[in-house]
Amino acid sequence: MAVVATTPAQVETLPPRGSLLWQFVRTQPLGLIGLLIIVLYVAFALGAVWIAPFDPEAVDFGAMLAPPGGEHLFGTDQYGRDVFSRIVYGARTALAVGILSSLFGCTLGALMGAASGYFGGRIDTAIQRVVDIMLSFPLIVLAMVVVAVLGKKNLAGIDVNLITAIALPIIPKMARVARSSTLSIVTMPFIDAARAAGFSHTRIILRHITPNIVAPYLIMATAFIAQAILLEASLSFLGLGVTEPTPAWGLMLSGTSADFYQTAPWMILFPGAAITLAVFAFNLFGDSLRDWLDPKLKS
Amino acid sequence: MLGYVVRRLLLVVPTLAGVAVAVFFLIRVMPGDVVIVKLRADGAPISEETVLAERRRLGLDKPLYLQFVDYMVGLARLDLGKSLWTGEPVTKEIGLRIAVSVQIAAMAALIAVLIALPLGTISALYRDSWIDHTVRVVAVSGLAIPSFWLGMLIILVLLSLFNWLPKIGYVPFWQDPVANLSVTIWPAAAVGYRYAAVATRMMRSSLLEVMREDYIRTARAKGVWTRLIMRRHALRNAMLPVVTVIGLEFAFLIGGLVVTEQVFNINGIGKLFVDATARGDFNLIQGLVLLIATIFIFTNLLVDLLYGWLDPRVRLS
Numbered sequence: 001m002a003v004v005a006t007t008p009a010q011v012e013t014l015p016p017r018g019s020l021l022w023q024f025v026r027t028q029p030l031g032l033i034g035l036l037i038i039v040l041y042v043a044f045a046l047g048a049v050w051i052a053p054f055d056p057e058a059v060d061f062g063a064m065l066a067p068p069g070g071e072h073l074f075g076t077d078q079y080g081r082d083v084f085s086r087i088v089y090g091a092r093t094a095l096a097v098g099i100l101s102s103l104f105g106c107t108l109g110a111l112m113g114a115a116s117g118y119f120g121g122r123i124d125t126a127i128q129r130v131v132d133i134m135l136s137f138p139l140i141v142l143a144m145v146v147v148a149v150l151g152k153k154n155l156a157g158i159d160v161n162l163i164t165a166i167a168l169p170i171i172p173k174m175a176r177v178a179r180s181s182t183l184s185i186v187t188m189p190f191i192d193a194a195r196a197a198g199f200s201h202t203r204i205i206l207r208h209i210t211p212n213i214v215a216p217y218l219i220m221a222t223a224f225i226a227q228a229i230l231l232e233a234s235l236s237f238l239g240l241g242v243t244e245p246t247p248a249w250g251l252m253l254s255g256t257s258a259d260f261y262q263t264a265p266w267m268i269l270f271p272g273a274a275i276t277l278a279v280f281a282f283n284l285f286g287d288s289l290r291d292w293l294d295p296k297l298k299s
Numbered sequence: 300m301l302g303y304v305v306r307r308l309l310l311v312v313p314t315l316a317g318v319a320v321a322v323f324f325l326i327r328v329m330p331g332d333v334v335i336v337k338l339r340a341d342g343a344p345i346s347e348e349t350v351l352a353e354r355r356r357l358g359l360d361k362p363l364y365l366q367f368v369d370y371m372v373g374l375a376r377l378d379l380g381k382s383l384w385t386g387e388p389v390t391k392e393i394g395l396r397i398a399v400s401v402q403i404a405a406m407a408a409l410i411a412v413l414i415a416l417p418l419g420t421i422s423a424l425y426r427d428s429w430i431d432h433t434v435r436v437v438a439v440s441g442l443a444i445p446s447f448w449l450g451m452l453i454i455l456v457l458l459s460l461f462n463w464l465p466k467i468g469y470v471p472f473w474q475d476p477v478a479n480l481s482v483t484i485w486p487a488a489a490v491g492y493r494y495a496a497v498a499t500r501m502m503r504s505s506l507l508e509v510m511r512e513d514y515i516r517t518a519r520a521k522g523v524w525t526r527l528i529m530r531r532h533a534l535r536n537a538m539l540p541v542v543t544v545i546g547l548e549f550a551f552l553i554g555g556l557v558v559t560e561q562v563f564n565i566n567g568i569g570k571l572f573v574d575a576t577a578r579g580d581f582n583l584i585q586g587l588v589l590l591i592a593t594i595f596i597f598t599n600l601l602v603d604l605l606y607g608w609l610d611p612r613v614r615l616s
Contacts, residue, residue, distance in 0.1 A: 133317045136592045138554030141572070145584065148576040149325055230445055234558045237447055238573050253448060261451075261458050268455060272448035280443035 024292055031288020037281035044091035054082035056089040056247040065264045075266040077252070083266060086247040087274045093248040094278060098229040101163040105170025105228075106221040112171065113178025114209050118186055118201070127175070134172040142169040143231055147240045162241055166228050174220050181213040215293045222289055226282035233275045249275045307600050311593075318592045319374055319585070323367060326581050357383050370585070379586035384578050389586035393568060399469045400560070400567035403483050404552055407491035412545065414495045419502025419541075420534070426507065434499065441496025446555040450489035450562035457485075467564050486563045490555035494548050501544040506537040538609050546602030550595050 025032050044051060053073070060080035068075040074083035116127040134142065146165035185191065186209070194204050235241030236250030244251065252271035260267050354360045358369070373380055379389035422434040457463055465482050472479040509515065510533060518528045553569075560569035568587060575583035 129317070133314065133321060136314065136318060136595045137588070138550040138557075138591065138595075140554040140557055141588065141591055144557070144572070144576050145322070145325065145588065148579060148584065226443075233445055234447065237445075238558060238561060240573075240576065250445075253451065261455050265455055265459075268448075268451050272445065272451065275445055275448065276440075276443045279445075280439065283439065283442055 024288075028288035028292055031285050031292070034281045034284030034286075034288065037277060038285060041091045041095060041278055041281070044088045045095045048089045048092055052082070052085035052088040054085040056081065056085045057245045058082075065260070065267075067264075068266050068270075074270045075264065077264070077267050078260065083252070083270050086252060087249065087270060089247040090249045090252065090271070090274065091278075093242055093246060094229050094232060094275075097159075097163055097166065097232045097242075098225045098278075098282075101166035101228045101232075102170060102221050102224040104163060105167035106174045106217060106224060108167070109171040109174025110178040110210070110213060110217050111205075113175035113180075114182045114205050114213065116175065117179040117182030118205055118209060124179075128179075131172040131175050134169070135176075137169070139169040139227065139231055140234055143235060144238075144240060147235060159242065162232070162235070165235070166231050169231075170224050170228070174217075174224075177216050177220055178213055181216050182209055185209055185212050219286065219290045219293060222282060222286035226279045226286065229275065229282065230279050304600075304604070307603070311596050311600075314596060315589065315592060319371070319589060322585050322588045323370055326584055327363060327366075359383075374589075379589070380582040382575075382580055382583045384575075384580045384583070389582050392571065392583060393586060393590060396567050396571050398471065399483065399565055400556060400569060402472065402479075403487045403490070403560075403565070403567070404549075404556060406483060406487035407494055407552055407556075408545070408549065410487060410491040411494035411498055415498030415502055416541070418495075419499040420506060420529070422499070422503045423506035423510070424529075431503075434503070438496040438499045438503075441492045441499075444492065445558075446490045446493055447558040447562050449492055450486060450559045453485050453489055454562070465563065469566065482563075482565070486556070486559050486565060489559050489562070490552055493555060494545075494552055497548050497551075498541055498545055501541045502537065505540045506533060509533050509537045512536075535609055539606065542602055542605050542609065546598050549598045550591075553591055553594065 024035075048056075058081060060076070063072065063076050063080040064078060066072050066076040066080070068083075072082050072084065074087065076082055077086075112127055112131075116124045143165040146168050147162065150161035150164060191204065191208060194208050199207075232241055232248070233250030233253075236248045237254045239254060242248035242251050249271045253268060351360070358366065361369075370380065377390075379393075381388050382392050385392065418434055422431045425431050454464065457465070465485055466478070469482060470478045515528060515532055518532055523531075556567070557569035557572055560567045561573060568590070571583070572587045574580075575587060
């Protein structure tokens with residue numbers, strides 16, 4: 001992925017007409033669709049208490065495997081739990097895990113990459129070797145090993161270790177991008193000026209380099225939210241992620257629900273569609289954000 | 300060329316050694332104890348002595364550095380140790396299951412390439428037509444659909460249309476090709492969709508880029524047929540980034556397989572990996588991670604070699 005850093009000069013020449021949001025909406029119609037879907041999911045996540053018609057964990061044996069329509073919009077599962085309510089609350093899990101792990105992984109990766117590009121030499125070589133080793137695994141394999149290693153640890157209803165597991169494979173990818181962006185920045189006069197002024201390495205990296213790699217950071221972070229949501233769903237599906245009774249889309253598809261292919265296909269259709277739509281929205285938004293923030297990529 | 304291959308192969312050793320060391324220590328931090336999990340599963344009463352005895356039997360009572368030395372010495376002799384769960388050698392456990400997974404991965408890759416190359420080419424040639432739009436929508440969806448859910452949808456369709464399910468159990472291809480394919484084709488399609496989608500997108504954008512090159516315009520100005528331009532000048536050059544993506548995505552394919560094997564109840568290395576992780580079977584996890592890293596490294600080597608073949612300007616040195 002060729003992400004080119006936006007130099008300060010370009011930021012200044014952005015056309016000043018209208019607000020930023022309006023500019024984005026006008027130039028990126030597909031991104032707007034993505035954004036609208038994301039807003040819908042965010043509304044689900046934040047307003048779950050008001051939007052969901054039922055308690056997502058409430059078992060109702062009187063309404064087991066009820067078909068969609070009527071009282072239960074998307075039907076019920078084998079315990080009589082309302083599928084729609086579980087999808088609404090599942091948005092909470094998906095977004096919390098997706099956004100937090102993407103931000104965590106990208107921030108750490110960006111700092112690593114910036115340090116790697118800034119210091120160069122041995123530090124660069126060492127960091128790049130670590131990155132190489134981390135990159136020789138598929139995301140899910142690394143995440144699975146980390147889940148196995150760390151176990152579960154709940155903090156404010158969120159599995160912190162699951163977030164770490166999903167964030168970890170993101171780090172090397174972001175580090176690569178941040179490093180190449182940094183390499184093009186460190187040669188600029190303002191970095192020399194900062195050095196001449198006697199600023200510390202930490203200050204130069206945090207105050208002078210990081211603001212200039214914000215564009216690739218935002219682009220990568222959005223793209224990785226989609227991947228993180230997919231990864232969380234896969235891990236939960238395998239029984240290694242979110243655990244019952246917390247509503248999570250991957251978990252809804254896992255284990256027992258496979259027995260209900262014919263009797264209750266809605267248990268399979270709706271949660272999967274929720275995952276697909278969320279990933280689709282973040283991909284669409286991320287692509288548009290890239291085109292918008294990075295005019296060099298436009299052709 | 301030969302020198303290059305040898306040098307690359309020599310570089311594989313330190314990378315794999317790094318992976319091996321990293322995995323070894325990462326796994327030892329694990330809080331779960333395979334011994335207790337296993338004893339609990341066996342229904343045996345767990346006393347201090349039984350746990351200690353079992354640990355001794357598995358060699359887990361040794362100091363960490365001795366375990367590490369054992370492990371590294373074993374690796375040098377291609378001995379991955381024994382599964383802590385079944386007691387069978389890790390190589391045997393993997394050997395029993397690798398055929399089906401490799402077959403599915405290869406089929407998925409083949410399906411993906413066979414679909415992606417023509418589809419991406421057509422999409423680029425008829426840019427902004429309805430064909431192009433359809434192809435792009437299908438490709439973008441491929442990036443969003445989780446392969447395990449696609450697998451479930453396939454099962455759902457097979458069940459409701461034909462009231463038929465693929466049999467559980469793997470028959471080698473040379474014994475009964477029909478039985479073999481009727482099991483493997485579905486997971487291959489489920490994981491192959493994403494692969495095909497990524498490759499199609501890359502093929503399209505890379506071909507569009509090549510078509511803007513000066514030499515293509517020159518060829519057109521000379522009056523060369525479009526078909527000939529494509530065959531002689533455009534396709535080969537456009538293939539370079541596609542080959543890269545195909546190589547990189549192979550890792551994703553293995554990742555997809557890990558989850559999708561569960562859906563189709565296929566007893567391959569993906570399922571083995573999930574079980575090993577759930578049980579905390581150190582040796583098996585180590586072996587599988589090394590196997591996957593090796594596959595990944597060799598795929599990348601193959602990609603680099605293909606580069607040189609596709610584009611003589613790329614010097615392999």
